[in-house]
Amino acid sequence: MAKKLCIKTYGCQMNVYDSGRMADLLAPLGYATTEDAAEADLVILNTCHIREKAGEKVYSDVGRLRNLRAERVAAGGAPLTIAVAGCTAQAEGEEIMRRAPAVDLVVGPQAYHRLPELIARAHRSKGEALDTEFPAESKFDHLPQQSRVEGTAAFLTIQEGCDKFCTFCVVPYTRGAETSRPVAAVLAEAAHLARLGAQEITLLGQNVNAYHGEAPDGGAPWSLGRLAHALADVPGIARIRYTTSHPRDMDDELIAAHGTLPALMPFLHLPVQSGSDRILEAMNRRHTAADYRRLVERLRQARPDLALSSDFIVGFPGESEKEFQATLDLAAEIGFAQAYSFKYSPRPGTPASMMADSLSEEVKSERLARLQAVIADGQRRFNDSCIGRTMPVLFDRPGRHEGQLIGRSPYMQAVHAEVPAALSGRILDVTIESAHPNSLGGRLAADPAEAAA
Numbered sequence: 228m229a230k231k232l233c234i235k236t237y238g239c240q241m242n243v244y245d246s247g248r249m250a251d252l253l254a255p256l257g258y259a260t261t262e263d264a265a266e267a268d269l270v271i272l273n274t275c276h277i278r279e280k281a282g283e284k285v286y287s288d289v290g291r292l293r294n295l296r297a298e299r300v301a302a303g304g305a306p307l308t309i310a311v312a313g314c315t316a317q318a319e320g321e322e323i324m325r326r327a328p329a330v331d332l333v334v335g336p337q338a339y340h341r342l343p344e345l346i347a348r349a350h351r352s353k354g355e356a357l358d359t360e361f362p363a364e365s366k367f368d369h370l371p372q373q374s375r376v377e378g379t380a381a382f383l384t385i386q387e388g389c390d391k392f393c394t395f396c397v398v399p400y401t402r403g404a405e406t407s408r409p410v411a412a413v414l415a416e417a418a419h420l421a422r423l424g425a426q427e428i429t430l431l432g433q434n435v436n437a438y439h440g441e442a443p444d445g446g447a448p449w450s451l452g453r454l455a456h457a458l459a460d461v462p463g464i465a466r467i468r469y470t471t472s473h474p475r476d477m478d479d480e481l482i483a484a485h486g487t488l489p490a491l492m493p494f495l496h497l498p499v500q501s502g503s504d505r506i507l508e509a510m511n512r513r514h515t516a517a518d519y520r521r522l523v524e525r526l527r528q529a530r531p532d533l534a535l536s537s538d539f540i541v542g543f544p545g546e547s548e549k550e551f552q553a554t555l556d557l558a559a560e561i562g563f564a565q566a567y568s569f570k571y572s573p574r575p576g577t578p579a580s581m582m583a584d585s586l587s588e589e590v591k592s593e594r595l596a597r598l599q600a601v602i603a604d605g606q607r608r609f610n611d612s613c614i615g616r617t618m619p620v621l622f623d624r625p626g627r628h629e630g631q632l633i634g635r636s637p638y639m640q641a642v643h644a645e646v647p648a649a650l651s652g653r654i655l656d657v658t659i660e661s662a663h664p665n666s667l668g669g670r671l672a673a674d675p676a677e678a679a680a
């Protein structure tokens with residue numbers, strides 16, 4: 228009998244990718260996916276542990292699912308299996324089993340390929356189904372190929388884990404040491420995704436530009452720059468992106484690729500976290516604000532229209548008003564096309580959580596609001612600067628209005644324009660006519676008949 232699987236995904240794109248892979252893995256066992264937990268036989272919470280709020284979410288979610296299950300069983304319905312996956316599972320597996328006894332199984336990000344076995348074990352006897360090992364075998368060798376691509380864009384995880392040990396961050400503990408997938412496996416998956424309709428591939432990794440994958444010919448490991456060149460030669464792949472990068476790992480080859488490889492999109496997420504050298508040092512980022520500015524300059528020399536995005540943390544332990552001001556200055560000066568900003572959240576087991584968390588919530592909130600105003604201003608300026616320009620847009624979904632399609636600009640903006648539906652899936656030149664906080668509007672530079680030719 229057909230069973231239903233509901234996966235709720237939190238956190239970063241790596242989790243989005245993993246959720247897709249789990250669905251593909253469970254499909255042959257008879258699980259069809261559903262968005263609605265109420266009709267599911269199995270719910271997987273794919274959790275994020277990056278900040279406290281994210282980490283606590285699992286407990287409220289499990290509470291809701293437990294009530295749902297109780298109601299259903301009381302009404303004579305089918306039981307519901309509750310699974311917790313992802314980074315909180317990895318970090319707090321045993322505690323989840325203790326604090327949330329309604330959970331049937333816990334599986335860490337490196338053990339997803341063992342899910343079928345874990346589900347069977349959970350059905351036999353609860354309490355034994357916990358797997359947060361970092362197994363010797365790679366899950367990638369044991370997961371089936373992705374079964375579908377939605378629209379024209381796909382994620383491809385090429386690297387996992389992190390050896391940087393920024394003092395605020397749980398990732399080295401939840402995702403383990405840095406590992407790269409072999410070049411041949413990445414190229415094969417990219418070719419497979421292209422056959423499924425992907426034209427734009429986003430290479431994923433917690434520290435993606437530290438990529439050093441086994442070479443196909445047994446030679447020295449390949450860097451991300453070299454991999455990007457090979458991916459651009461995969462038939463059907465027109466656009467390549469990658470995220471998330473560490474400034475320290477932007478090597479010469481990768482910077483040069485931004486200038487020489489048209490398929491490498493001119494949009495780069497390059498977290499800086501802070502503009503203060505003292506705070507950067509306390510975060511163990513191992514670069515200064517000046518290093519970051521110089522790096523951006525070099526990238527812009529290679530690719531003058533490069534748009535940048537970043538992550539910031541405000542209220543790191545001991546951050547003074549003057550140090551915060553240095554962050555505001557850097558954000559204003561670089562002019563990010565978009566950026567994410569967060570209040571510092573102490574995470575158990577990290578070095579920064581041992582430092583006195585000296586700033587009040589009020590100060591953190593106030594600084595966050597000021598930084599977000601600077602970021603919003605940068606985003607508005609960037610979007611405004613696109614007006615009048617003509618840029619290639621990859622259209623792949625219907626717009627809000629009849630006759631419209633929505634696509635992505637090279638700089639990750641959503642762009643809507645009047646485009647015949649038959650041209651969905653095409654990259655077309657669009658002249659930008661209007662800018663909004665989160666999107667652009669434009670018209671086809673050539674008439675549709677010509678564009679279709």
Ligand code: 5AD
Pocket residue numbers: 277278395396397498500538539540569570571572573574
């Ligand atoms: N508190 C607040 N923000 C954090 N990030 C990572 N760890 C923490 C933390 N403990 C932010 C960083 C990172 C992004 C993914 O999340 O900015 O780049």
Ligand code: SF4
Pocket residue numbers: 237238239240241242274275276277313314397398401402433
């Ligand atoms: Fe969250 Fe980091 Fe895990 Fe992604 S890798 S889900 S951001 S903790």
